[in-house]
Amino acid sequence: YQKSIEIYEDIARQSLSNNLLKYGVKGHLLNAGICQLCKGDVIxxxxxxERYQDLDPTFSGTREYRLLADVxxxxxxxxxxxxxxxxxxxDSMTPL
Incomplete structure (x- = not known):
């Protein structure tokens, strides 16, 4: 899972600097977060x-952030x- 996490986080970082791609950042961070959850380490x-909030300050207000935090x-x-x-x-609003 670690390699996938690194790839998703890297794509999110690169997407933030592109006006067309920045709207997909929350999806990339969600995928990275799901991979983190699969590792089973809550810490x-x-x-x-916290890193994702630093990377994209708007992420903490998204449904994706709330999902990861609540899970x-x-x-x-x-x-x-x-x-x-x-x-x-x-899943009722955005199918996983």
Whole structure:
């Protein structure tokens, strides 16, 4: 997963400097965040979310950020119901 994370983060960084590509940054950061979640390290995803906010200050106000933060919290709390609800809510508006 680490290589995928690096690729998605690099694409996001490069996209920020292009007016046409900057609207896709949140999707790239979401994909990088999902890869972080797959690693199973909640501290790593928390640190990654902080880096993503530094990279793109608007990211913290997006649904993608909220999804990653809420899923990380559900994993940390080992709350399957919360995890399911968060993913279901996001998926109802934007299919994963």
């Amino acid at each position: 790593a995803i928390t640190n990654a979310l 990380a919290a559900a994993i940390d709390e080992e709350d399957v119901a919360k995890f399911t609800e968060v993913v279901k809510e996001f």
